[in-house]
Amino acid sequence: MTEALTTDVALEVRDLSRTFGVRKALNKVDFDLPDGAFLSVFGPNGAGKTTLIKVLTTVTAPSKGTAKVCGLDVVQDAVGLREKIGLISHNPLLYPDLSAEENLQFFAEMYGISEAQDRVRELLVSVELDHRRMDLVRTFSRGMLQRLSIARALLHRPEVLFLDEPYSGLDPHAMDILDGLIAQIRSEHTFVMISHDLDKGLELCSHALILAKGKVVLFDAKENIEAEEFKATYRSTVGMGVA
Amino acid sequence: MELRTKEMITSMGLYSLLTMVVYQIALSQSGSSFDPRQIAAGLLWLAFLFTSMLGLNRSLVHEQDQGCLEALLLAPVDRPVIFFAKAIGNLVFLLIVEALTIPVFAFLFLQGGGYGGSFWMIPLVLTAGSIGIAGVGTLLATMSVNTKGKDFVLTVLMVPLMYPLLLAAVSATTAAVLGGDGSVEQFWAGMGGIAGYDAIMLLAAYALYEFVIGA
Numbered sequence: 001m002t003e004a005l006t007t008d009v010a011l012e013v014r015d016l017s018r019t020f021g022v023r024k025a026l027n028k029v030d031f032d033l034p035d036g037a038f039l040s041v042f043g044p045n046g047a048g049k050t051t052l053i054k055v056l057t058t059v060t061a062p063s064k065g066t067a068k069v070c071g072l073d074v075v076q077d078a079v080g081l082r083e084k085i086g087l088i089s090h091n092p093l094l095y096p097d098l099s100a101e102e103n104l105q106f107f108a109e110m111y112g113i114s115e116a117q118d119r120v121r122e123l124l125v126s127v128e129l130d131h132r133r134m135d136l137v138r139t140f141s142r143g144m145l146q147r148l149s150i151a152r153a154l155l156h157r158p159e160v161l162f163l164d165e166p167y168s169g170l171d172p173h174a175m176d177i178l179d180g181l182i183a184q185i186r187s188e189h190t191f192v193m194i195s196h197d198l199d200k201g202l203e204l205c206s207h208a209l210i211l212a213k214g215k216v217v218l219f220d221a222k223e224n225i226e227a228e229e230f231k232a233t234y235r236s237t238v239g240m241g242v243a
Numbered sequence: 244m245e246l247r248t249k250e251m252i253t254s255m256g257l258y259s260l261l262t263m264v265v266y267q268i269a270l271s272q273s274g275s276s277f278d279p280r281q282i283a284a285g286l287l288w289l290a291f292l293f294t295s296m297l298g299l300n301r302s303l304v305h306e307q308d309q310g311c312l313e314a315l316l317l318a319p320v321d322r323p324v325i326f327f328a329k330a331i332g333n334l335v336f337l338l339i340v341e342a343l344t345i346p347v348f349a350f351l352f353l354q355g356g357g358y359g360g361s362f363w364m365i366p367l368v369l370t371a372g373s374i375g376i377a378g379v380g381t382l383l384a385t386m387s388v389n390t391k392g393k394d395f396v397l398t399v400l401m402v403p404l405m406y407p408l409l410l411a412a413v414s415a416t417t418a419a420v421l422g423g424d425g426s427v428e429q430f431w432a433g434m435g436g437i438a439g440y441d442a443i444m445l446l447a448a449y450a451l452y453e454f455v456i457g458a
Binding site for chain 1: 248310313318319440448
């Protein structure tokens with residue numbers, strides 16, 4: 001499915017480093033990701049996965065190196081790039097004291113979306129929260145928050161979606177719903193997902209990347225990856241068992 | 244959101260009014276020869292400074308909760324736009340609290356000698372001084388929001404940086420309260436100091452905000 005879409009480069013990362021004091025959270029990270037691909041990023045806590053997402057989404061500036069998303073530099077073209085990306089995190093990134101509809105309206109205004117009312121309604125229907133649109137977000141369950149978070153991330157029709165441990169804290173039912181939503185939009189976007197779950201990450205991805213101590217240990221297309229060998233590499237490199 | 248929760252306005256307003264009452268108690272035994280108007284401006288600005296810190300510490304609470312600050316940073320707007328939006332919000336809250344506090348202040352401290360200056364002076368100096376507090380305070384609150392003991396960090400950073408502004412604001416406000424010969428000149432000298440501080444610090448905050456929020 002992904003092969004048909006892989007014509008251009010969605011992510012171009014060159015010698016990317018990010019330091020916090022003396023600690024190198026990212027150390028000369030280098031890879032290209034084709035347009036339409038689904039990249040799963042694995043690594044232990046502190047490997048630099050979240051820092052990589054923060055740099056690629058322009059939230060944090062890199063210390064050295066360059067990164068381009070959809071051909072736009074994360075430093076030079078940051079404002080334009082933000083129109084092309086969306087982030088779904090384990091944090092819902094929603095205001096708890098606003099209703100579902102008010103949250104989406106607020107972010108629609110931030111993105112300058114025309115006909116925001118219609119777009120908000122359309123997304124609330126697609127994530128099956130239209131019946132709760134007037135309810136305060138603080139009354140929502142974890143699964144509902146994550147569905148609304150997906151609606152927020154899709155408001156401006158981004159080309160690349162970043163998912164930072166999106167399954168974290170979800171019950172099996174909510175995970176099934178999230179799987180369904182991702183499957184619905186899979187063909188329309190490039191995905192970059194951080195995951196601690198090797199099986200889930202490998203099942204969804206077209207490309208996989210292992211980070212350890214800020215460095216790329218392995219990056220390859222899924223067709224070149226043998227699952228057991230990949231898991232063994234992950235275990236041996238990071239010294240941790242597979243969850 | 245603040246209209247719904249009223250957390251900031253309520254806490255800031257109550258704090259400011261209670262500070263006035265505490266001042267009154269502290270000065271109640273000072274004797275009839277003491278004119279409280281001599282120190283009233285200093286007391287007023289101290290109350291506003293500490294009240295602003297209370298509000299500034301809460302100004303990013305909504306964004307901190309559930310990672311909304313990150314969502315704002317993902318929006319396709321320049322970071323200084325977020326700074327000015329937050330600073331203007333903080334300024335509005337501070338001005339509302341000041342408007343509530345001034346009548347109480349006048350009742351408690353200006354009854355004896357009355358108000359000596361022109362009435363336009365007080366709103367002018369309060370607005371100018373509050374712009375500096377809100378601008379610098381918003382930058383410092385952003386710096387301290389992810390630190391351990393953020394309340395303490397904000398106080399330690401803010402009080403020294405506010406020193407020049409407070410000096411100028413107290414001088415101008417004292418001139419407005421007391422009136423008399425030379426008070427207009429003293430008022431405008433103080434206003435000049437406030438304007439210079441506001442311009443320099445707002446430009447610095449504008450330039451630094453991108454770095455501070457992305458650090």
